[in-house]
Amino acid sequence: MVTHDITVVGGGCIGCSIARSLADRSDLDVAVVEKEHQLAAHQSGRNSGVLHPGFNYEPDSLKAQFATEGTARMKTYAAERNIPLDECGVLVVALDAVEEERLNTLHAQARENGVETEILEDEAEIEAHEPHTSGRAALYAPGAASIDAVQYVHSLARDAVSLGVDFYVDTCVEGVSRTSEGYRLHTSSGDLRTRYVVNAAGLHADSVASAFDVGEDLQVVPFRGEYYELVPDRRELCQSMIYPAPDPELPFLGVHYTRRTDGKVIVGPNAVLAFGREAYENTDVNVGDLVETLSYRGFQRLIASPKILRVAWDELHKSYRKERFVEAARKLVPGVRGADFRKSYAGIRAQLVSADGSLVKDPVFEHASDSTHVLNAVSPGLTCSLPFGDHVSKAVIENFDR
Ligand SMILES: Cc1cc2nc3c(=O)[nH]c(=O)nc-3n(C[C@H](O)[C@H](O)[C@H](O)COP(=O)(O)OP(=O)(O)OC[C@H]3O[C@@H](n4cnc5c(N)ncnc54)[C@H](O)[C@@H]3O)c2cc1C
Structure with missing residues (x-):
């Protein structure tokens, strides 16, 4: 042996x-x-x-340290090994005053983590980066990349x-x-x-x-993230990456646009409870995995939160009703229409949940x-x-x- x-x-x-x-x-x-x-x-x-430079993560956290260092190292590594990488930068868009305040928090965090960011204060500045996006303000991070x-x-x-x-x-x-x-x-x-x-x-x-x-x-709770992609002749609607201002409690939520290295523009993901650790279709069910999730005390405590329940309902709607997904996507790119999207792939996040119902973030x-x-x-x-x-x-x- x-x-x-x-x-x-x-x-x-x-x-x-x-x-x-x-x-x-x-x-x-x-x-x-x-x-x-x-x-x-x-x-x-x-x-x-996406290579996420560490503007999104609490200073001094392992995640901030690894994301900042990881982004820099992967760029060098990709260049050495000829791996497709596009350093196109990301625009994080605020639609109202609350979101604008979040951008300021991200900007301050970025400074502490040593990540370059810039606040774009009006529509004209935003349009100079992404002509089809509109918002009240945006944070621009030139170091974000697609690999x-x-x-x-x-x-x-x-x-x-x-x-x-x-x-x-x-x-x-x-x-x-x-x-x-x-x-x-x-x-x-x-x-x-x-x-x-x-x-x-x-x-x-x-x-x-x-x-x-x-x-x-601790237990892994699987959350499926589903993507659409823009049809080829509408890909010009996104030149780089366009994200919504993140909710600090649920930073992984929020449909966004990513221009991949193969030229496709993917839109998503949402985040719905997957009925199995590898249940990539919304019709896939693994009974054993599902029972394990539903009977886990940590999961029951997680969904006891009214905010999580509301978000879960909203995300489920985006999964089963394309028009709800398109509605979320239109907030960032107002000119986009239902016919511009076609279904793409899905991934499943291994979200670790502790017994007290909290999402483990580091x-x-x-x-x-x-x-x-x-x-x-x-x-x-x-x-x-x-x-x-x-x-x-x-x-x-x-x-x-x-
Ligand atoms: C929808 C989605 C979007 C994301 N977007 C980004 C992003 O843009 N940027 C970013 O930095 N991160 C992103 N992430 C997170 C990132 O993809 C993950 O953090 C990372 O891929 C985790 O890698 P891993 O090797 O731990 O897990 P995995 O890639 O899942 O690898 C685990 C492997 O273990 C194997 N395995 C499991 N059980 C066994 C067994 N019993 N015996 C043998 N093999 C086994 C599996 O087959 C699998 O290949 C995203 C994740 C998802 C799901």
């Missing part, structure tokens, strides 16, 4: 970044196991592909392979047994022996962790005996993946040596 020093479960941007960093910093024999046939099959390949996320993950994996990492695809970890030297992983393609396990299983990270008795008071990982568990690679996890991967791999090496 094959034996490795460290086995990383999950071939998304976080698992591949950790594996690459482990192999780069140590002589350990590292492997990655991925249940799908391809890497980046879930969150890492089904997102907006081909799938090519990025494949490149991380190629780096890892060249550093000696073994990849096993089509290999799902289905169970774990403790051995005198570490663990035996029971996978869909046979058993693997490993001295140490790193869990980077994304939407399934909590389930994998529970096999190690880790993260019992990246989280926990060590246990001979294992480390990335429980929350929260958005913008793609942007953060290089520094977060280094951060976790350093901690793993320390824990491994202990």
Whole structure:
């Protein structure tokens, strides 16, 4: 039976970044196991592909630190590896006085985090950046960029392979047994022996962790984000990226426009409770996952909040009724019509919810005996993946040596 020093479960941007960093910093024999046939099959390949410079995150938080550093490092990395990246900048648009005040908060945060931003104070300044957008004011962040996320993950994996990492695809970890030297992983393609396990299983990270008795008071709640895209002859409505001013309590909400590196303009995502961790269509249901979510105390507490219930209802409407989605999108680009949109792909966010019903906002990982568990690679996890991967791999090496 094959034996490795460290086995990383999950071939998304976080698992591949950790594996690459482990192999780069140590002589350990590292492997990655991925249940799908391809890497980046879930969150890492089904997102907006935006590098978010850290203007949106509380100063001194891990997220602000990783997003700022991650954006800069990914730009250099993409240039070195020929990964498509478009440094087009983002416009965050305020429609009323309350939202305008939020822009000032973001601008101040950006200064503290060392991110360049500029406040555009009238329609003319906004139109100079985005001719079809109107608003009361906007924040412009020139450092935001769009990247081909799938090519990025494949490149991380190629780096890892060249550093000696073994990849096993089509290999799902289905169970774990403790051995005198570490663990035996029971996978869909046979058993693997490993001295140490790193869990980077994304939407399934909590389930994998529970096999190690880790993260019992936390659960992943899957939220589906659905996208439309503009039909080709209306793509000129968005030149770069156009976002609404975020609600500080629910910053991931808000339909936005993103010009991707392949020239498509995607609009979305919304955020609806998914009836399964991989329920990409609004008709998909995984009964086991759904029961797990609905019976979780943390989820019940989360939806007991009137604000969350109202938002959930609103987002559900956007999922089932295109006109509600178009209405939300028209707030940023008034000239857009229903016929300009066609359905595109969907992604599912692994939203970690704690037992008290709060949404966990910062990246989280926990060590246990001979294992480390990335429980929350929260958005913008793609942007953060290089520094977060280094951060976790350093901690793993320390824990491994202990
Ligand atoms: C709709 C949406 C939009 C987003 N937009 C952005 C954005 O614009 N910018 C940004 O920075 N971030 C964005 N994010 C967040 C970002 O995509 C994630 O934070 C990041 O991809 C998480 O990566 P990951 O490697 O942890 O998870 P994943 O990519 O989900 O990888 C986990 C992997 O583990 C595998 N796996 C699970 N269980 C097992 C098992 N038992 N055995 C073997 N393999 C297993 C899965 O198949 C999967 O490939 C977005 C996310 C979503 C969903």
